[in-house]
Every structure is written in C-alpha cells, then in structure tokens.
Amino acid sequence: xxxxxxxxxxxxxxxxxxxxxxxxxxxxxxxxxxxxxxxxxxxxxxxxxxxxxxxxxxxxxxxxxxxxxxxxxxxxxxxxxxxxxxxxxxxxxxxxxxxxxxxxxxxxxxxxxxxxxxxxxxxxxxxxxxxxxxxxxxxxxxxxxxxxxxxxxxxxxxxxxxxxxxxxxxxxxxxxxxxxxxxxxxxxxxxxxxxxxxxxxxxxxxxxxxxxxxxxxxxxxxxxxxxxxxxxxxxxxxxxxxxxxxxxxxxxxxxxxxxxxxx
Amino acid sequence: xxxxxxxxxxxxxxxxxxxxxxxxxxxxxxxxxxxxxxxxxxxxxxxxxxxxxxxxxxxxxxxxxxxxxxxxxxxxxxxxxxxxxxxxxxxxxxxxxxxxxxxxxxxxxxxxxxxxxxxxxxxxxxxxxxxxxxxxxxxxxxxxxxxxxxxxxxxxxxxxxxxxxxxxxxxxxxxxxxxxxxxxxxxxxxxxxxxxxxxxxxxxxxxxxxxxxxxxxxxxxxxxxxxxxxxxxxxxxxxxxxx
Ligand SMILES: Nc1ncnc2c1ncn2[C@@H]1O[C@H](COP(=O)(O)OP(=O)(O)OP(=O)(O)O)[C@@H](O)[C@H]1O
Ligand SMILES: [Mg+2]
Numbered sequence: 001x002x003x004x005x006x007x008x009x010x011x012x013x014x015x016x017x018x019x020x021x022x023x024x025x026x027x028x029x030x031x032x033x034x035x036x037x038x039x040x041x042x043x044x045x046x047x048x049x050x051x052x053x054x055x056x057x058x059x060x061x062x063x064x065x066x067x068x069x070x071x072x073x074x075x076x077x078x079x080x081x082x083x084x085x086x087x088x089x090x091x092x093x094x095x096x097x098x099x100x101x102x103x104x105x106x107x108x109x110x111x112x113x114x115x116x117x118x119x120x121x122x123x124x125x126x127x128x129x130x131x132x133x134x135x136x137x138x139x140x141x142x143x144x145x146x147x148x149x150x151x152x153x154x155x156x157x158x159x160x161x162x163x164x165x166x167x168x169x170x171x172x173x174x175x176x177x178x179x180x181x182x183x184x185x186x187x188x189x190x191x192x193x194x195x196x197x198x199x200x201x202x203x204x205x206x207x208x209x210x211x212x213x214x215x216x217x218x219x220x221x222x223x224x225x226x227x228x229x230x231x232x233x234x235x236x237x238x239x240x241x242x243x244x245x246x247x248x249x250x251x252x253x254x255x256x257x258x259x260x261x262x263x
Numbered sequence: 264x265x266x267x268x269x270x271x272x273x274x275x276x277x278x279x280x281x282x283x284x285x286x287x288x289x290x291x292x293x294x295x296x297x298x299x300x301x302x303x304x305x306x307x308x309x310x311x312x313x314x315x316x317x318x319x320x321x322x323x324x325x326x327x328x329x330x331x332x333x334x335x336x337x338x339x340x341x342x343x344x345x346x347x348x349x350x351x352x353x354x355x356x357x358x359x360x361x362x363x364x365x366x367x368x369x370x371x372x373x374x375x376x377x378x379x380x381x382x383x384x385x386x387x388x389x390x391x392x393x394x395x396x397x398x399x400x401x402x403x404x405x406x407x408x409x410x411x412x413x414x415x416x417x418x419x420x421x422x423x424x425x426x427x428x429x430x431x432x433x434x435x436x437x438x439x440x441x442x443x444x445x446x447x448x449x450x451x452x453x454x455x456x457x458x459x460x461x462x463x464x465x466x467x468x469x470x471x472x473x474x475x476x477x478x479x480x481x482x483x484x485x486x487x488x489x490x491x492x493x494x495x496x497x498x499x500x501x502x503x504x505x506x
Binding site: 134 | 311337338340341345348349351352353364365418
C-alpha cells in the first residue's frame with residue numbers, strides 16, 4: 001500500500017516535471033515565432049499602439065497606489081530599524097536603493113503579472129475557444145504578429161515607463177514620510193543619502209532593464225497560455241491562472257539572476 | 264476545382280477522418296451532409312489548412328495546398344473565405360471594424376472606399392447600417408451570422424466555406440441564410456462548400472451533395488438522387504424523411 005502511494009507520488013512528480021519542461025519549450029518556440037514576426041511590426045502598428053495604451057495608461061492608477069505605499073512602508077520600516085550606530089543618511093541610502101532597484105520593480109511586476117498577464121491570457125484564450133484565432137488566420141493575419149508581438153513590445157517598453165513613474169512616487173512618498181511627517185531627517189541629509197555612492201548604472205538597472213525583462217515575461221507567458229487554451233470557460237480560467245502563476249515564478253527567478261549580475 | 268484525396272486525421276489515436284475522397288467542381292455549391300460529431304468541422308477545416316491532416320492531399324486547380332510554403336499559402340488564402348460555426352466575429356472590434364479589418368490590412372484602399380465596401384456588404388446581407396457601431400455581443404445570433412457572411416464576402420473570394428451556417432438559428436433566420444448563400448454565389452460567382460446536418464439547407468442550396476458518416480464519404484451526387492433510405496441510413500432514423 002505504502003509502496004503504491006509512493007510510486008504514484010513519483011509518477012505524478014515525473015508528469016509535473018515533464019509538463020513544466022514542455023511549457024518552457026513551448027514558450028521558447030513562441031518566443032522564436034515572435035522574433036520572426038518582428039519584420040512585420042509596422043504592418044501591425046495599430047495593434048501595437050492599442051497595446052501600448054493598454055499597458056500604460058490603464059495600469060498607472062494601480063501602479064501609483066502601490067508605489068506610494070511601498071515608499072511609505074519602506075521608510076517606516078527603515079526608520080524603525082535605525083539605531084544610533086548608523087548615520088541617518090546611510091539608512092536613507094539603504095531605503096532608497098532597495099526600493100528603486102528591488103522592491104518597486106518586483107512588487108509592481110508581480111501585481112501587473114496579475115493584472116495584465118491574467119487579462120491578456122483570458123483575452124487570447126477566449127478568442128481561441130471561439131474560433132477567432134482561426135478567423136484571423138483565414139484573413140491572412142498571423143496570430144503571433146497580430147496578438148503576441150504587439151503585447152510583447154508593449155510589455156518591454158511600458159513596464160520601464162511605469163516603473164520609473166512608480167519609483168519617482170515612491171521616492172517622493174519616502175521623502176514626505178521621513179522629512180515632512182515625522183521630521184526624522186532634514187531635507188539636506190535626505191538628499192545626501194540619495195547622493196551617497198550613487199551609481200547611474202544601478203538606476204538604469206532598476207528602472208529599465210529589470211522591468212523590461214519582467215514586462216516581456218508577462219506578455220510572453222500570458223500569450224502562451226492564451227494560445228494553448230482548450231475547452232470552454234473553464235479552460236479560459238485555467239489559462240489566466242496559469243499565466244499569473246508561471247509568470248510570477250519566472251519573475252522571481254529572473255529577479256535573483258539579474259540581481260546576481262550586479263555583484 | 265478542388266480535389267481531395269485520401270485525407271486522414273486522428274486525434275489521440277482516435278480516427279476521425281478515415282480516408283476522404285471528394286471532387287468539388289468550380290462555381291458549384293457543394294454540401295457535405297452528416298450527423299453531429301462525425302468530423303464535419305474537422306474536414307472543412309482541413310480544406311483550408313486550419314487543421315493539418317495526417318495524410319492525403321488537397322489540390323485547388325491542381326495546386327497542392329498542403330505542400331505550399333507559409334508565404335505562398337498566405338497569398339493563396341486571399342482566394343478563400345470561411346464562415347465559422349459560431350460566427351467568430353472579433354469581439355474586441357465593432358461590426359464596422361470587423362468588416363474593415365481585411366481591407367485595412369491587405370488592400371490599398373482609401374478610408375472612403377473601405378467604408379463604401381463595408382456599407383455595400385452590410386446592405387447585401389440585409390442589415391441596417393446602424394449595426395455598424397455595435398459590438399458583436401450586442402447582436403442576435405442571426406445578425407452575427409449575417410455579419411460573418413458579410414465579412415467573408417468582403418474578401419471577394421473564389422472559394423467560400425460555411426461550417427453549419429444554419430445551426431442555432433430559428434427557421435426564419437435559417438431561410439434567410441440559405442437565401443444569402445444563393446445570392447452570394449451569384450454576386451461573387453464563388454464556389455461554395457458547406458458542411459451541415461440541416462437537410463432543408465441542403466435541399467435549398469446544393470448542386471452537389473456528399474454524405475459524411477463515420478469518417479468517410481458514402482455517397483456523392485445531385486440532391487435529387489438522395490433517397491429517403493439514404494437519409495435514414497445517415498441519421499439512423501426510420502422513415503422520417505419523405506422526398
Ligand atoms: N482538437 C481536437 N482534439 C481532439 N478531438 C477532436 C478535436 N477536434 C475534433 N475532435 C473530435 O473529432 C470528432 C468530430 O468533431 P467535429 O467537430 O468535426 O464534429 P462535427 O461533425 O462538426 O459535429 P457538429 O455537427 O456537432 O459540429 C469529435 O468526436 C471530436 O471529439
Ligand atoms: Mg462542427
């Protein structure tokens with residue numbers, strides 16, 4: 001009996017592992033197809049413009065709320081942990097760098113993996129089950145060029161824009177909390193905390209490279225699960241859940257490896 | 264002329280199409296009649312490369328479409344329009360944009376010319392121009408089907424495929440659709456290929472009938488050659504059809 005159970009467990013583990021690697025492989029195939037579709041990006045410019053709008057304007061409000069509270073939260077935590085052994089501007093420096101380089105990009109991307117990833121997987125998935133993807137093909141329109149590529153480019157370009165916007169808000173709310181509300185530090189000291197050991201490369205990294213990679217992941221993974229949808233409404237639900245879970249896992253894994261690049 | 268030779272297709276080891284042979288002459292309306300679940304949708308989709316068969320060949324005027332490169336096929340596809348079983352209108356576009364999409368992407372027409380084409384198509388299928396601003400979810404099933412037919416006709420195709428054009432419509436709408444299929448054939452002088460289980464539709468529109476049952480074509484001929492016995496055999500009924 002016990003043996004049977006353990007056998008079953010390993011078989012299921014094996015199936016899961018295989019299906020994980022199949023998914024990774026299929027996502028890689030979709031990536032190659034999208035790269036092949038790049039020359040026709042001008043042809044699909046209207047779709048690209050729509051997605052640029054969708055990925056930016058519609059996500060700014062939620063990004064703003066998150067950024068403000070990340071700024072406040074990090075500052076409260078930092079000031080609470082501070083001791084007399086460290087100059088306060090050093091703590092400001094730590095808060096500043098962790099927020100800009102790590103906290104804001106990753107929290108935002110995870111939230112947007114939920115918002116954008118789920119919605120685009122559901123959108124493409126419901127097109128799949130209602131034969132709309134096939135209808136595109138019969139109109140000589142490439143589903144990858146028409147649907148996937150514009151979303152990938154939008155993710156690549158717009159997540160950095162959102163993150164820069166969010167980082168400014170986070171910085172501002174941090175300043176507001178530590179200087180204006182609690183009077184914990186003077187404005188001059190706050191600024192010298194920001195200037196301390198300032199490396200422009202780190203700013204590019206946190207504001208630009210990381211969010212671009214995550215935006216790309218969100219669009220690619222979401223599109224993949226959308227295009228793979230089978231079955232009815234339940235299939236669409238599964239597609240969007242899978243899109244969120246898998247892109248979130250990819251994001252934290254990439255976050256670690258991108259972080260290691262800095263060292 | 265479309266020549267289908269020995270098309271086979273299985274899903275997960277379950278054969279659905281078991282060697283289909285069929286010739287469809289130019290400018291004919293060919294109806295492939297069969298009960299539900301016999302592979303009609305699978306078959307009509309293999310004819311336009313939406314599903315790739317496991318083996319067999321499909322020639323359009325002597326050209327094997329299964330051996331065409333993607334680019335060639337994309338070009339050839341301009342000759343083909345497909346009306347899907349559940350209309351498949353793009354739900355993120357309104358009716359105007361649904362009809363316009365093909366022209367906008369593939370034809371060098373001015374916005375004005377496109378608009379005229381769209382208006383013409385929508386009038387042809389008997390809908391008012393005020394549906395143009397509506398989204399597919401705001402239309403009834405019958406209207407959606409007519410928009411789908413309008414979207415197909417805007418391509419001015421040589422071949423037009425219909426998957427169950429009357430399924431899910433009431434008798435009134437179903438008759439309108441049959442009428443449209445006949446009118447459209449004359450309007451754009453296309454070859455029409457229809458799969459359906461609707462015997463009335465078959466009688467109203469077909470020049471040639473093929474019966475599809477259990478993955479093979481068991482009969483090809485004119486609609487008058489079909490006997491009540493054949494239909495009983497096809498639908499596993501007894502004396503329900505009088506011809
Ligand atoms: N993608 C697929 N994967 C697995 N099986 C499939 C797939 N597509 C079709 N089938 C199977 O092929 C058979 C024929 O399906 P098809 O949709 O062609 O039937 P149909 O004749 O069009 O029926 P209906 O009149 O209900 O539309 C069914 O048994 C179906 O389960
Ligand atoms: Mg069908």
